[in-house]
Structure formats: C-alpha cells, structure tokens
Amino acid sequence: MVTPTEPLAAPPAHEVILKVKDLSISYDGKTALSGVNFEVRRNEIFGIIGPANSGKTSFLRALNRMDEFQHRMRVQGQITFAGRDISSIRNLYALRRMIGVVFPLPVGLPLSIYDNVALAPRLTGVRNKAELDDVVERCLTRAALWDEVKDRLTSLGSLLSGGQQQRLTIARALSQQPEMLLLDEFSIAVDPVTTMRIEEVLKELKDEMTIVLVTNLVQQARRLADRTAFFLNGSCVELGDTERMFTGGATDQRTIDYLEGRFG
Amino acid sequence: MTTLDTNDPAADPEVQTSVFAASPNEHKAHTVQQVFKIGFLAVTLLLLIPAAAILGVLVFKGAPGLTWEFLTTKPTDNGAAGGISTALVGTVWMTGVALAFSLPLGVAAAIYLSEYARDNWLTRTINVAIVNLAGVPSIVHALFGIGAFVYFLEFGKSVLAAGCTLAVMTLPVVIVSTRESMQAVPQAFRDACWNMGATRWQTIWKVVLPNSGSGILTGLILVVCRAVGETAPIMFTGAVFFRQFYASGLFDKSMALSYHLFSVSMHVKDVPEHVPYTVALTLILVVLSMNAVAIYFRMKLRGKKKW
Ligand SMILES: Nc1ncnc2c1ncn2[C@@H]1O[C@H](COP(=O)(O)OP(=O)(O)OP(=O)(O)O)[C@@H](O)[C@H]1O
Numbered sequence: 001m002v003t004p005t006e007p008l009a010a011p012p013a014h015e016v017i018l019k020v021k022d023l024s025i026s027y028d029g030k031t032a033l034s035g036v037n038f039e040v041r042r043n044e045i046f047g048i049i050g051p052a053n054s055g056k057t058s059f060l061r062a063l064n065r066m067d068e069f070q071h072r073m074r075v076q077g078q079i080t081f082a083g084r085d086i087s088s089i090r091n092l093y094a095l096r097r098m099i100g101v102v103f104p105l106p107v108g109l110p111l112s113i114y115d116n117v118a119l120a121p122r123l124t125g126v127r128n129k130a131e132l133d134d135v136v137e138r139c140l141t142r143a144a145l146w147d148e149v150k151d152r153l154t155s156l157g158s159l160l161s162g163g164q165q166q167r168l169t170i171a172r173a174l175s176q177q178p179e180m181l182l183l184d185e186f187s188i189a190v191d192p193v194t195t196m197r198i199e200e201v202l203k204e205l206k207d208e209m210t211i212v213l214v215t216n217l218v219q220q221a222r223r224l225a226d227r228t229a230f231f232l233n234g235s236c237v238e239l240g241d242t243e244r245m246f247t248g249g250a251t252d253q254r255t256i257d258y259l260e261g262r263f264g
Numbered sequence: 265m266t267t268l269d270t271n272d273p274a275a276d277p278e279v280q281t282s283v284f285a286a287s288p289n290e291h292k293a294h295t296v297q298q299v300f301k302i303g304f305l306a307v308t309l310l311l312l313i314p315a316a317a318i319l320g321v322l323v324f325k326g327a328p329g330l331t332w333e334f335l336t337t338k339p340t341d342n343g344a345a346g347g348i349s350t351a352l353v354g355t356v357w358m359t360g361v362a363l364a365f366s367l368p369l370g371v372a373a374a375i376y377l378s379e380y381a382r383d384n385w386l387t388r389t390i391n392v393a394i395v396n397l398a399g400v401p402s403i404v405h406a407l408f409g410i411g412a413f414v415y416f417l418e419f420g421k422s423v424l425a426a427g428c429t430l431a432v433m434t435l436p437v438v439i440v441s442t443r444e445s446m447q448a449v450p451q452a453f454r455d456a457c458w459n460m461g462a463t464r465w466q467t468i469w470k471v472v473l474p475n476s477g478s479g480i481l482t483g484l485i486l487v488v489c490r491a492v493g494e495t496a497p498i499m500f501t502g503a504v505f506f507r508q509f510y511a512s513g514l515f516d517k518s519m520a521l522s523y524h525l526f527s528v529s530m531h532v533k534d535v536p537e538h539v540p541y542t543v544a545l546t547l548i549l550v551v552l553s554m555n556a557v558a559i560y561f562r563m564k565l566r567g568k569k570k571w
C-alpha cells in the first residue's frame with residue numbers, strides 16, 4: 001500500500017534546541033533567578049552577560065540538572081532540551097553526556113592527561129585502544145592543547161598550569177561529543193593569548209554543537225555570540241542579536257549602561 | 265634564635281635608615297613566635313621520652329631472649345619454658361580474621377557515609393554513634409563478642425569469634441579514617457565527573473577511592489595495632505591461657521601473644537625474668553612487620569602530590 005506523502009511543512013528558520021519557560025531558581029527559598037523565557041537555537045553561540053550575582057551560573061546549573069546535587073537549589077518552570085522536558089528525564093546520565101560544561105575554575109582530574117580525556121568514552125563502555133587514542137588526540141587538538149602535552153600524556157592532568165587545565169577541561173567536555181556546550185567564564189584563569197585560541201576553537205565548534213557562553217567580558221560576547229542575553233539581579237533584562245545590541249540596538253537603559261561600562 | 269634588623273646605629277650604622285628595621289611591636293611579635301616554637305618543640309621531645317624509654321627497656325632486656333628457636337618452639341610448663349610459637353600463630357590468625365572483616369565492611373560503610381548519604385539528622389546521628397563506638401572500652405566489646413559470636417552465632421570460643429570481636433571493635437577507626445580521606449578529595453572532582461554523565465559509583469571508583477588510599481591504609485594500621493595488642497576482647501572469645509597445639513581451623517581455640525604476655529607477667533610461676541620482655545618485644549615486632557607494607561605505601565602516597 002502506498003501512503004500518500006504529506007507535503008513537507010516549510011522547515012523552521014531556526015531549529016530550537018533549548019527552550020526555557022518561566023524558569024525560576026532559588027537557594028533555600030532565596031530567589032536567584034526568576035521569570036526567564038527564551039529559546040536557544042541549534043548551532044548558535046548564545047551569549048549571557050551580566051554583573052556578579054545576576055544568576056548566570058545558576059542558569060547553567062539548571063540546564064544539566066545540577067540541582068540534583070546542590071540540595072539547596074530549587075528549579076521551577078520548564079526547560080525543554082532536544083524536545084524533552086528535562087524535569088521528566090530519568091536518565092540524567094544521558095542528559096549530562098549530551099551537555100558538556102566548563103566552569104570558571106579549571107578542573108584537571110587527578111588522572112593522567114590521557115585518562116582525563118578518555119574518561120567520558122570509557123564511561124560509555126569504549127575499550128578499544130585505537131578508538132580512545134583517536135578521541136584523545138582529536139579532542140586535545142581541538143582544545144588547542146595537543147602540541148603542548150603530546151609528549152607527556154601520562155603525567156597528571158591536575159598538575160598542569162591553570163590555563164592548560166582549562167583547555168584540558170574543554171577537551172574533556174568535547175570527548176563527550178555533546179550536543180550543547182556550556183561555558184561559564186572560561187577565560188578567568190586563562191591568559192589572553194590562550195583565550196584567543198580557545199575563542200577560535202569555539203567558532204569552529206559552532207558547526208557541530210550549540211554553545212551557551214556566560215562571560216564577564218562583554219567584548220568576548222560581542223566577538224563570539226550570535227545572540228546575547230543580558231541578565232541583571234536574577235532576571236533576563238534583554239535578549240537580542242549581538243551585533244544589534246552592541247551597535248545601539250539595545251532597548252533597555254540598564255543594558256546600555258552595562259555595555260558602556262557605567263556599572264557592573 | 266634569629267633576630268630582626270634594628271635601628272641601633274652603634275651596632276650597625278647602615279641599618280639606621282633601613283626600611284627593614286623592626287618596630288618594637290615587630291620585635292615583640294617575633295620574640296613571642298620564637299618562644300612558642302621552642303615551647304612546642306620541647307613538648308614534642310618530652311612526649312618522645314616515654315616511648316623511647318619503653319622501647320629501650322624492651323630491647324635491652326628482651327632482645328637477648330629473642331631467638332629463632334624462641335619464636336618457633338611450642339611453650340611448655342604453662343608458658344614458663346619453651347617458646348611462643350602457638351601464641352604467635354594464634355595472634356596472626358586472629359588479626360587476619362579481624363582485618364578480613366573490618367577492612368572491607370569499614371570501607372564500604374565509609375563510602376556510603378561520605379559519598380551517598382545525604383547530610384540529614386540520620387546521617388549525623390550515625391556519624392556521632394561511630395565516633396562514640398570507637399571509645400567503648402574493649403571489655404564491653406568482649407562481652408558483646410561472647411553474646412553475639414560465641415553463643416548466638418554459635419562460633420564457640422574460637423579464632424573466628426575472637427577475630428570477629430576484634431573486627432567489631434576496630435570498625436569505627438576504619439570507617440572514620442577512610443571517610444576523612446574521602447572527604448579530603450575536592451568536591452570539584454566529583455562535580456566534574458557527574459557533569460560528564462558518570463554515576464556516583466563510577467566517580468567513586470575512578471576518582472575518589474584511588475585518592476583515599478592513605479586513609480584506608482591508616483585504618484589498616486590501626487586495626488593491626490589494636491588487634492595484636494588487645495587482650496580483653498579475645499580472652500573470653502577465643503584465646504586460651506595455655507595450649508600446645510596450633511588452631512586446627514577457624515572454629516578452634518588458640519593461644520595469643522597479648523594474652524600470653526599477660527599470663528607470663530602475672531600468673532605463671534617460675535618464669536625467667538627476661539621472658540615477659542621478650543614476648544612484649546615480639547608483640548611490637550609483629551605489629552611492625554604486619555604494618556610494614558602498609559606504612560611503606562602510605563609514605564609513598566603521602567609524598568606524591570596529586571593536585
Ligand atoms: N550553591 C549555592 N548556594 C546558595 N546560594 C547560591 C549558590 N549558588 C549561587 N547562589 C546565589 O545565587 C545568586 C546568583 O548567583 P550566581 O552564581 O548564579 O551568579 P552569577 O551571575 O553567576 O555571578 P558571577 O558573575 O559572580 O559568577 C547569588 O545571590 C548567590 O548567592
């Protein structure tokens with residue numbers, strides 16, 4: 001029997017990978033973030049800027065259900081990732097594998113450099129040495145660290161310099177082959193040259209994954225982000241096309257003040 | 265004792281204008297600090313004296329009697345003559361049984377308390393209970409051992425019952441030392457692993473346990489020290505005053521060094537003067553040799569910086 005083919009609906013201009021609806025986050029009843037509504041598109045770099053205490057880190061934590069191990073943290077509202085309401089996901093391991101995170105302070109695990117990067121594939125059961133070698137080299141290269149460490153892959157990742165550890169952390173996140181990469185002020189412990197190298201990497205990675213980039217450096221958001229959200233004191237004040245926002249298109253006076261460095 | 269730069273032109277004309285010249289306040293603080301340093305050193309040395317004295321006396325009086333023959337022949341005349349082989353072997357057996365139970369169980373409990381248990385009143389109660397359990401007198405453990413292992417579980421008076429009693433007695437120290445060393449592993453490592461989709465157990469296995477080795481070894485050392493040294497817990501549960509046979513199995517009784525030391529010091533008549541010292545020295549050597557490997561690995565672990 002031949003089924004008549006449905007006429008294909010016109011593909012949406014942008015595929016939405018993450019949708020946040022009425023998101024509120026509180027710690028011990030103290031609100032850290034409230035009323036956040038927006039969508040993140042597949043393969044974009046989504047920038048989040050804002051002064052300290054605006055709830056940026058809390059937002060990232062909610063995305064891969066870190067509230068599960070921050071027992072004072074409560075998340076309300078709806079987060080839809082890859083079509084699923086994440087509060088209904090039972091297999092949080094899979095969710096976290098699909099979302100790589102890089103936090104401000106680099107975390108080189110006390111394993112060899114090789115094992116740091118091979119950890120994620122091994123957790124999913126990969127044992128084949130050649131396959132692991134391949135992942136390690138590819139991820140370290142992408143994170144702009146391969147040349148520096150290729151001769152000492154067996155030394156401890158936790159004893160690398162801060163900037164190297166941060167790139168190791170990025171390599172480790174990449175080894176999960178994530179759909180989405182969350183970066184929280186990744187350049188705090190990294191020198192400017194390395195920061196630039198990582199920024200180049202992020203631009204390339206955009207083709208393979210979606211990146212949410214929290215940054216204190218508004219110029220970094222301008223360089224990298226396709227769209228940028230401005231968080232202030234626990235709410236999302238403004239969201240828009242980065243270039244427009246930085247070229248006078250910001251509508252909220254507080255955003256304009258922040259971008260011009262008048263506070264924060 | 266070092267002194268700070270001063271502004272005394274007579275002593276040194278050059279330092280008069282030095283910015284490094286010490287103020288009266290700095291002089292005072294520096295002096296106080298030196299006094300404390302010397303004070304703490306003195307206390308430490310003072311505390312070493314009894315330990316050194318004990319060891320010195322034991323070696324001086326006991327070493328001459330410590331021959332291979334003494335260690336490997338069976339005792340006779342209620343222990344007044346002959347060697348100590350049956351006691352030596354019995355102690356090794358009982359300590360081995362104690363280790364076999366208390367190390368795995370203690371580490372398991374420590375893993376649960378440190379890595380799985382939520383911080384609530386129940387966990388806190390358990391933690392307090394464990395610390396208090398470590399302070400329960402060994403005679404109480406002995407009575408528990410009789411009730412639980414000798415009679416209720418029907419092990420009889422045996423090496424197994426004695427070893428189990430020792431295990432129960434030493435569990436708290438294993439739990440506490442292991443838990444402390446797991447707590448010393450930074451939380452950021454766990455967060456990083458969980459964020460990669462690792463389960464709690466994968467995280468424990470890959471990152472936490474490999475860095476808790478020194479705590480587990482400390483637990484092991486403490487178990488051996490107490491298991492070899494304690495008399496009360498084994499006296500009623502498996503150790504006998506005098507016996508010329510080795511234990512035929514876990515359900516048999518045996519002599520033990522600590523109990524034997526107690527007997528030859530107090531009860532047995534006509535014991536040559538050096539024998540108690542030699543037995544005591546042997547006891548210490550048994551502890552040291554059973555711990556040697558653990559001590560070696562702990563030193564290696566401690567010397568290695570991992571983060
Ligand atoms: N683990 C926590 N427990 C309790 N309160 C927390 C915790 N983490 C964050 N908060 C609170 O949530 C609020 C927002 O913090 P958050 O870390 O999200 O800010 P941020 O925008 O990331 O700031 P910064 O730019 O300084 O990193 C703050 O008031 C903070 O005190």
Ligand SMILES: [Mg+2]
Pocket residue numbers: 056057058184
């Ligand atoms: Mg933050």
